[in-house]
Amino acid sequence: MPKGVALGQKHHILGFKGVGFEIVAVEDSAGLERELVLLARDPEVALVLLTEDMAVEAPEAVENFRVRSSAILTIIPTHEGSRHVSFQEIRKSVERSLGVDILGKQ
Secondary structure (H helix, E strand, O other), rough: OOOEEEEEHHHHHHHHHHHOOOEEEEEOOOHHHHHHHHHHHOOEEEEEEEEEEHHHHHHHHHHHHHHHOOOOEEEEEEEEEEEHHHHHHHHHHHHHHHOOOOOOOO
C-alpha cells in the first residue's frame, strides 16, 4: 500500500502523524541525505513532504531523490514562514518546459 512520509525537524512535522503520514525526524543535511537515499529505495513511498528549511540545507539531496525515485517530493513551508522555494521550483520547471518565464521573477 502506498505511503506518505514527512521529513524535517520533529517539531515541524509531528502533526502529520495524526493524518496517517510516517514521520522521519532529521536535524541536519547529512541526516536528510541519508533518509532520502533510504526512502528512494522504498517502493511503497508515494509522497514525501519535506520542510522548506531542510530542503534549503541540501538541495542536491532533493534533486538526487527526484532522479532516483518515482515518488512525489513536495517542499512545504513551516510556521516560521515561507522562503518561496516551491514557487521557485515551479517557475524553473515551467520555464524549462515553455522556454519562457511566464510566472515572473516573484
